Amino acid sequence: MLTYKKKIILALIEKLGRKDITAKCLQKYLFIYTRISDNKIYDFVPYRYGCFSFEANKDIVSLSKGGYIYINHPEHAECSYELIHRNSEIIENLSLFDNMAIDKVVKKYGTLSSDELITYTYRTWPFTAINSEIKYRLLNSEELARVQAFKDRYKKTETILYTIGYEGLTLEKYLTQLITNDVKVLVDVRKNAFSMKYGFSKATLKKAVEGIGVQYIHVPQLGIESEDRKTLNSQEDYDRLFEIYENTTLIENWDSLLYVRKLLDKEKRICLACFERDPRQCHRTRVANALMGLPDVNYKYEPIIL
Structure with missing residues (x-):
């Protein structure tokens, strides 16, 4: 066309x-x-x-x-x-x-x-x-x-846990958010890092992210199966799914959560990435909450919302 x-x-x-x-x-x-x-x-x-x-x-x-x-x-x-x-x-x-x-x-x-x-x-x-x-x-x-x-303008010294969803964003706007928030590691918490939206499937996203000097890491263990999302019609549906997620997947994959914590302690600014624009409708928020609930928290939590 x-x-x-x-x-x-x-x-x-x-x-x-x-x-x-x-x-x-x-x-x-x-x-x-x-x-x-x-x-x-x-x-x-x-x-x-x-x-x-x-x-x-x-x-x-x-x-x-x-x-x-x-x-x-x-x-x-x-x-x-x-x-x-x-x-x-x-x-x-x-x-x-x-x-x-x-x-x-x-x-x-x-x-x-x-x-x-x-x-x-x-x-x-x-x-x-x-x-x-x-x-x-x-x-x-x-x-x-x-x-x-210009590069120094976006440098941050404090340790920050970011989250971001790519829904409604072009790849260029998405990458610019990583730059302006001085993100060091993008942690993809999708179960399957595939997207119908151009630029957000694993191989393409990894190449693009690394091209701006940000490390890309996929942690599928912290994802939610696609079929579990098919009947989400209200915020109550999302909340119910995430409560189940917290009591099953998150607990069963606690080592993966601790791995993300080590990344945060080492790299200082990481960003949990998934699809949904609204943090309330994405499990990345529950992952972030779990990280904030760990002992010896010395970092801030800032969701990136556009």
Whole structure:
């Protein structure tokens, strides 16, 4: 399906008029477009080479599979994109304001080299460079200090137990919450770390989380079987399920709870992760309560709710 977001990508590639648009550059063009336009089609996260959208990358792969673009050397970090067929109707179907924003991106930044474009985004939005693997090559000492200042802004010294649910969040917004709360370890307490929502199945989530410098650990022993959740229609149903959970699964897997406690004592800031947005409707809260009930508690409990 050719969504509006995908049309934006195709229009950008077509108006740039090149066959050597690298993955790094296209991500930067899309990011700048979202800064110029009111149409915030993608969220971005500071990643290995700066601002990156997993959702945009997924759409680019989809466009390749659909026969709209060709990806040169898809297995390499330096892969590049080119249109297979030019299609003026795609541009004509975009709004006037989106076309104007794309034209501005192309005119102002389209002739920059890859290094120049990436450097520009780092200098203009230092937060995007905090996890960059190439910032030391591109920035001077003063610019690096500005990037470090953004990173230091989120550093916390106290020991904190966080919880988070990904319901309603893009992967990019989710990762940004981990960054801004200085989470060191994401502890996935789902029984089965699989999700129909893009980015939140185990392998993809692990790769994304580790890409921002956060350790990922799956503790399925503390999860709840999927079939036990099928008849939850009210808060009373949730409460009843979690009471059973506390008296069975949690007790039977107490060693796993103590393992999480050791992680917290060692790493200082960990986050229990599951699906539900509302902490009252997720067993991660019961896990957190159990951790708060252990002896010698020297940490705070802060659920992340968006």
